Amino acid sequence: MTRRAQICLLVDLSNQSLAARRVRRLEVCLNLLGILSVSVGTVEVLTESTRSIAAIVTGTVSVLFLVEYLVRLWIAPEMYQAMTTSESKARLLWAISPQGVIDLLAVVPALAVASGGARLGAESASVFVLLWVFKLAARSTGVALIARVFHNERSALGAAAALFTIVLFSSATVAHWLEAEAQPQFFGSIPASLWWAVVTLTTTGYGDVVPLSLGGRVLGGLVMLSGISVMALLAGILANGFAEEIRRREFMRIWDLVARVPFFSEVGAIALADIVGQLRSLSIPAGVTVIRKGEQGESMYFLVSGAVQVHLGQTRATLKDGEFFGEMALLDRKPRTADVVTVAPCTVLVLEVADFYRLAGQQPALILAIESEAKRRRQAQPIS
Amino acid sequence: MTRRAQICLLVDLSNQSLAARRVRRLEVCLNLLGILSVSVGTVEVLTESTRSIAAIVTGTVSVLFLVEYLVRLWIAPEMYQAMTTSESKARLLWAISPQGVIDLLAVVPALAVASGGARLGAESASVFVLLWVFKLAARSTGVALIARVFHNERSALGAAAALFTIVLFSSATVAHWLEAEAQPQFFGSIPASLWWAVVTLTTTGYGDVVPLSLGGRVLGGLVMLSGISVMALLAGILANGFAEEIRRREFMRIWDLVARVPFFSEVGAIALADIVGQLRSLSIPAGVTVIRKGEQGESMYFLVSGAVQVHLGQTRATLKDGEFFGEMALLDRKPRTADVVTVAPCTVLVLEVADFYRLAGQQPALILAIESEAKRRRQAQPIS
């Protein structure tokens, strides 16, 4: 693998390896640091020295973003390998992609710093906050997930928005009728009433505009009630959308991992679909004690990648990709009999004890397979 | 099909075709424009010219609504075809239906404009906002969905409302006892205390009325807690109701579409019920690249109506209603090998890769059928 391909893998947003996740976390921290330093730079009461430090941090972050932009431009050909063979065309494709454009915009501060010196004007600097917030949003996989949920539930959310609009305009109009005479400065026109209506309908309640007449207060009570209903409605819609999307993603991710465990390859497709629903995946760094002797066993583990060592007294045995461990405590319901320590960064699939027993009901054959495999391994290497 | 029947189809609220949806979207925009222009017209500080523009927009929207009313009256016989054979009786039936009455009321501004000139009085104009908001609500399919959920969950919502009422009156009464002496202007009577109680119970918290005594503040804290519990309760009720209703609607809609795909007609009823739960429907305009070569395949498609073209190098093949595409990438888990472009407005059913594998577990026969059909088509037309 070329150096370029290695870097490409490191900065790939969908890569779940530990190294790639650390790179992403570093980027997020850099981004937040930049946003904070620009924000602090806009406070005028601070001493000159504090603002200088903020400006230097802003500049440094900008320069690092410039470096990142150039690196991404350099590795672009690897990302577009499947779509084009020309290096310059791949770079252009990346530069005009949404990510490329946002990354370019995020670099603007660096150029402004270079041209205008270390000290930035507070007004122009605050624009960078928005640019860097967008960069942050574009990188976040979570924001992508939420965007997906909003997209899937767009018809129901649209209905809630329609209802919100209808209640908003109705209440603003009625409030205008009821309160215009008493408080012309607040309810003199429908657009003016809208401010009160939105503040009340979202139950924010600043208290700067308050209905005074009996009718206005009854209306206010109804608007508040509508407000909590709309919020409840939104919660209901998003709860369903989220559950569905999370379920779908998790299923796909686990399915991909299960495919790498040889033990499951002997299990039929129907059983596999059952199993996938019960597993959780976990990334563990090297040197972590996953199972501790004497603890109550709460789960068993399937090793997707990496390696673990089983410590039983002075004897040590190493388990590799595709093997499982921790099944004894579940089969016998006794405390753990050995320590298990990771000796390399591992990805494991976790089967909790509750799901183990549920699965035992649905897929007795699988549990029998685990039992016989455990028996075989116990005889072959008596420490497991 | 007569011209009248064609127009009838276009303005039918339940028609899901692209053209009908565009007509509906246009109507909604017109409606919102009208509401905005009337609202702006009530602002007295605006210049004369701005208000004139608002009045002209209001008038134009009114006239367009009048035209719409007449068109709907003209096509009414098509809508009531099944129920009556007399044209004039059908028109009368529509005119006295809820939709007819609301549409007639929405036309009133047009007549007011005609009689009173271009400029409308701010007070009378604001009535139109309400009329047009009602017209908007009556058209929205989303509002109908929400209304259905509220209707289905009416007993649980009634219970929450009862609880709300009980807490409201209890807290107003106790607040009246505790605070009447210190703040007679706010807590002097139970109806007066109710304003504080509703503002606090919905957690709006204007801050215009605040309990000052120790007892009043303890009560206030309890009322706020009750408030967030009631909101949580509402959210819980509506979340369940929404999930149920959405599931039911989606099932019916997909079932109707599945019935039009010949491939599924060979599948038994039990398998069909399983499949319907996994599919999503999607409307795509002509000229859209649904599948792009080199991408990771995330779903396969069943073509309900319309036509798509498969581009494999220079060879092109056209798929028609009832055929499916995109199954290769799911069966082989490799990147897409061809572009697929819509050549007419299409309605497709989407089967996501996660659901494909789940289905493979539940309905192995179906996946085998897809595999053999794919194999057959690959041999017959080697580009698919």
Added chain:
Amino acid sequence: MTRRAQICLLVDLSNQSLAARRVRRLEVCLNLLGILSVSVGTVEVLTESTRSIAAIVTGTVSVLFLVEYLVRLWIAPEMYQAMTTSESKARLLWAISPQGVIDLLAVVPALAVASGGARLGAESASVFVLLWVFKLAARSTGVALIARVFHNERSALGAAAALFTIVLFSSATVAHWLEAEAQPQFFGSIPASLWWAVVTLTTTGYGDVVPLSLGGRVLGGLVMLSGISVMALLAGILANGFAEEIRRREFMRIWDLVARVPFFSEVGAIALADIVGQLRSLSIPAGVTVIRKGEQGESMYFLVSGAVQVHLGQTRATLKDGEFFGEMALLDRKPRTADVVTVAPCTVLVLEVADFYRLAGQQPALILAIESEAKRRRQAQPIS
């Protein structure tokens, strides 16, 4: 059935018949009217005549409650039939039951009116509001349902309450440290800070106490965030609890109704459990057109009690308890071919078209039974 038994049935809270529900609705209205009239009576700025009317209404409601109390005491023996044979012992049992005690307390105003004349003192009157609110709460089946959900989820709710308490005291203590110097009147002691903490944690935000220091505002932001998390947590807990309880109640109610439809008695227990989950019950008064000719059929009906008439042209056929109707439109997916009108108050079980097809997948035998029964009835009485 004796007159006493008939009245007993009418005022039974769990009776779902139309007459019993009307009696309950009347009671609730009377209760609300009483609460309103007492509330209005506490407003001192009203004219003498308005307050007199309120006092008269209050008195009348009190007297009616006295009558109700005596009636319930009279019918008590019917309610306790199974538990005791002595009439006076049954009356005593009812009088000391929670309902009996609350009903007796609700009567107190009547006695106060009788002794103190038509006009009641505002202070003493407001006590009646609470008594009548309790009476209302004790009658509401919805409140009982919510109480059951809170009881079932008590451990999770207790956890949320513990979290709330912990965040509340922590934030009040930290706010006391940060703000005591700047605002000793609001944050001078921990109990004083608690008022700010509870107002902020519930996101009520009166604005009477606002942190001014930087640290106080950062704390404020964190407390607000904790507040919306706690609210979300409550919503999550109650949503689950509600779903579970509603499902359980509905299942029991429908099961009881299904047991009265002879058609289902031929279906095995396993199929029955499937069916019960798909049905909804509906009470319809006499003279309602349930099915209208020419409409799209969205559901079929099983008649639990009552009678309906099928109008097909001039021919009329009457269906009785246990028969079903409306199945044609679902089997053939064509518009309704006849009007169906209730000729007595009916209780029906509704099977929606979506659930009909889903059931067709799960229970093909049942749908075949409906088909053959429909065929048989079509031949026997050609109008159905």
Added chain:
Amino acid sequence: MTRRAQICLLVDLSNQSLAARRVRRLEVCLNLLGILSVSVGTVEVLTESTRSIAAIVTGTVSVLFLVEYLVRLWIAPEMYQAMTTSESKARLLWAISPQGVIDLLAVVPALAVASGGARLGAESASVFVLLWVFKLAARSTGVALIARVFHNERSALGAAAALFTIVLFSSATVAHWLEAEAQPQFFGSIPASLWWAVVTLTTTGYGDVVPLSLGGRVLGGLVMLSGISVMALLAGILANGFAEEIRRREFMRIWDLVARVPFFSEVGAIALADIVGQLRSLSIPAGVTVIRKGEQGESMYFLVSGAVQVHLGQTRATLKDGEFFGEMALLDRKPRTADVVTVAPCTVLVLEVADFYRLAGQQPALILAIESEAKRRRQAQPIS
């Protein structure tokens, strides 16, 4: 069992016996009492005597916590039995465990009281509130459950937090642009604007800072809407996480109890998984009438531990661990025919009538077993 082992069992947080739960409840009350007394001690306007009482209560609670600390140190060897054989090493292990450290910190007030006399300085005392709140949190099993849910849903919650941060900074920046000129004291810098943004985004709405320009108010409306969406999003995420975790815990707990009922040992594993999902567990003290003659039967009971007596007229029969009762009313749907009273603290599994019938559909063999067992027991001891 040694005295030390008995005490160890009593104060074990996962022990569900009545005695252990009472000990835990006592600890919680003591903790809350301490928090209250310290809080009251910080109020300066109180009389000297009130504050003295508060100080004495604080001191007493501190001393009791010291006693508790020493007891736990004494029983530590029992808790670490499986992990070490040396008593002093076990004590050290406990002392440096999180619980040990928190318990030690909670004892600090006792030492401060001892050294500084009965009266504590308000400032130093308020630190104890935080220490004791942490002690409370560390003990609460509910807080552990909530922590688990937050941990499981960390990726989705992180996404919501990212969205919150992005909206927060964007809106603060835009508000800074729009309002800085009109209200420099509130919107002069981005950090200053953040206060308004967080107050508005959480819909707290103190009202101390309110946008005045048209643009600022439109932005405010959008921020409020984002706020209720974020809250809804959180509710959705937590609702799903809670449902999943509760389901998993309950399954494990019931499974452990079912394993102790001999009747279920004859049932196969698949049936068992079905049954476990339908049962609820209940702890009942001695002397409680679980079933009352003449009542409608709503559930049947499996006795996990303890003993109950069946009263049928003058005959009494005692049921022991593993037997069931209350099945008659479910099988025959008639009122209860006997009283059943607990004669020792009992743990029972409850099967509600709705779940009984559902189970009858899924597991007819089990219901047949219950029927035959009931028949056998009815013949053997005719009073059951």
